[in-house]
Amino acid sequence: MAKIEKFEDMIVWQEGLAQAVNVYKLLANCTDYSLRDQMRRCSVSVPSNIAEGYERHTNKEFVRYLRIAKGSNGELRTQIHLAVAVDIIDAETGQMLLGKSRLISSMLQNLIKVRLEKFT
Incomplete structure (x- = not known):
């Protein structure tokens, strides 16, 4: 497993960012503002x-x-x-988005x- 040196190294952050980009693109022409x-x-x-918690440099804040x-x-x-x-x-498309979101929730819960368990 690679060492995490910055929040951008975290797969859960990468997945979260990809999800946000996907939502932005998907709703580009949506008129329900x-x-x-x-x-x-x-x-x-x-x-x-995820980024803000990581940058606070305390486990308590990161978990929060x-x-x-x-x-x-x-x-x-x-x-x-x-x-x-x-x-x-x-x-x-909804099922695809829901699946990605559930995966991210699972990753967050595991983290x-x-x-x-290991840092408190």
Whole structure:
């Protein structure tokens, strides 16, 4: 396993950023501005909170921000369900986004668990 020297080295951050980019591109032409903006904000919140927590250089703060990122990711999943239900996103794309989001949540939970077990 490669040594993590900066938050950009973390796979969960990379996946979170890719998810945010995907959401931004997918909703580029969406005219439901409220849902579009909310989905963009919470998708950006995931990698942003991972980065902010990492940069605080304390385990307690890092875990706190990982939990915030996980919450934002759950918020995004709810909005994906809504976007599919109101035909903003097709069902197949919605399932792909939900799968990625669940993977990121799992990665965040595993990282939280490791940080709590090994660094406290």
